[in-house]
Amino acid sequence: MSVVLWGVLPYLVIATLVLGTIWRYRYDKFGWTTRSSQLYESRLLRIGSPLFHFGILVVLVGHIVGLLIPESWTTTLGLSEHAYHIQAITLGGVAGFCTLVGIAILIVRRRTTGPVFMATTNNDKAMYVVLVAAIALGLLTTLVAIGAGAHAHDYRQTVSPWFRSLFRLNPDVDAMAASPAQFQIHALVGMLLFAIWPFTRLVHAFTAPVHYLFRPYIVYRSSDAQVPAPTGRARPGWSPVGTADRDRRSR
């Protein structure tokens, strides 16, 4: 069981994530968008969206540090396990909390603002469930850790070595199996999230426009870029006007 969960599943998820993203990028560039709903409503969005996005970015950095940097490195730098733990929990807790509040606002907005709700696909709904579960469970591990005080489980002895071992193609299944249940569940949901990632609107994160900082303002183009192969179908974006396109069954 452990081998399947922590030795095989991660690779399946990585494969889905990578292949799925490549597939989506090749065949659905037109569908690759944030699908922003700011046109419909912007008061709540202006609070919820930055709260969520900045929160999740801090959480991301926290995960990278916590999972990729071995404990021995930080100790060598003179940061005791305890001190690291305290800062990680505070920072992670605050960021996680912001993220959760942010997404809560966004979901309430989605449900209560008519047009935004209309524009919510089943795909979005499923994605929201997984995303919220991942965030909530992550926050739960933090809460448990706070509750346990000094006896909190040191995931950098179990989860992190396992995570790094994945990339050495020699998964340390036992290490992960030894971690408490809340971590395991969080990891499983996390994997689920990454597995569905390429097939949801979350893909927009992969095209975060950092290159905006460096590109010239004015873009001239005269490329002889490859013309996409015609599909023989009418292209997306040409559905007729009318309430029918709001028909949920057609999604």
Place this chain on the structure above:
Amino acid sequence: MRVMAQMGMVMNLDKCIGCHTCSVTCKQAWTNRAGTEYVWFNNVETRPGQGYPRRYEDQEKWRGGWELNKRGRLQLRTGGRLKRLLSIFASPVQPELADYYEPWTYDYKTLVDAPLGDDFPVARPKSLITGEDTQVTWSANWDDDLGGAPEMGHLDPLVERVRRESEDKIRFELEQTFMFYLPRICEHCLNPSCMASCPSGAIYKRSEDGIVLVDQDRCRGWRQCITGCPYKKMYFNHKSGKAEKCTFCYPRVEVGIPTVCSETCVGRLRYLGLFLYDADAVTQAASVPDERDLYQAQLELLLDPHDPAVVAAARKQGIPEDWLDAARRSPVYALAKTYGVALPLHPEYRTMPMVWYVPPLSPVVDLLAEQGHDAEDRDVLFGAIDALRIPVEYLAELFTAGDTAVVTDVLRKLAAMRSYMRGVNLGRAPDTSIPASVGMTQESVYAMYRLMAIAKYDERYVIPKAHVEQAHELEEIGCALDYDEGPGMYASSVFGEASGQRVPVAVETYHALRQRQTSDVPAGSEELHGRVNLLNWDGNGVPEGLFPPRHDEEAPR
């Protein structure tokens, strides 16, 4: 000097009758799709009026376009790159649907389906956004013909500014009212701020003809361009989650046909042609410190296509000979630079817009005629232009960042043409003093008159065709606003149906038209892959796809 060619448009506002034909045909051609119900690539607004979206010219609020920062460098009004990137999660000043209007349709079905009863069935308005019943409270031209002006006239940002700057009031009382129509499309700017705000770099200017397009495959829906464009001519398709804008009907222009709005314009007031400009000088021209110098700076960017040095430089850039020839015959260059009667819309936004306007003399003429003066007499007209400060100040806010001298100058030229030509038409000896009084010659006044009043089709539209050898450069890809049934439609290619070069959309239509004229089978269906082109349908038979499939036929699928 880096010479580039730019397709440009001039609109002669005196001739616009505000019929909205251009808007409707444009909508039929480009934005009659789900997600773009509220979008008008071409709209016609009554001025004074709030415009569409409401009060878009209030850049204090909408923060579109460029400004000079403290060091005198050009910067987007919403701030530097980092600041903009950090505000990407919630665009600070994006217009909401309410600022445009909530699109609607009517429940026509009840008119037919309602059960027999005492009451007449009515078609209720239904929101196209939610599908629910709705109250229609605003639209893209709600304040047409000064509708509601007594209550809402002060909401025009330009009226506000003119009032602030002059002791006189623009009054919306009938006897003192002036109004004119302002048709607007995307300006296809030389220094577009929409492009500069796009985080993904999806918006581009075609180096062959300067048309600004959104690459639909690269747009990620960050919606920064909507804030960035000061003219609010960048729209968010709420269904596809992508930005869309006026395409200058590039599939038509590529094969030498005018844009849909120009072709269908009832007043025949639109002119299409080429500008040659110096691409290296654009940023500098857009950064002149005084807003009122921007018009002049923009004019200086336009290069004289008769100048041998310009021609040589253009050849070096690979601009083909027939394009250079078209540039020499360009009506837009003539109106903007040679005669100097066309002005750019809001040069103070510093985007170097390439749709120019001949300001209307009609507010002045109408007033004079109403008061019983001779509205074609030079002295009366000249006097009135100087005396009627309000229309002139308003036009100056629109076209010259408030510099009334330029507007007065243009109006005087138009007035001079008017009274000079009246003399000629009445068979009197031409009054040579009239052209001289506005610094023109008799010949140039006459040539201007020909271009503006006679306005023959092939003088209004001088559109060089895209070159076949360039065809792959003028990519139709990127802009998903077309069909791509493309190649193998008229001849199958070596690698089967889907291989080979794609055919421009307008070429497709052309072939369909020829096919219909020369064949005796019903037009359309097969070549158009199930689409019906009603323009080409000759009433011969029932093309496939004309009617929705019957239910009993649908079942086996």
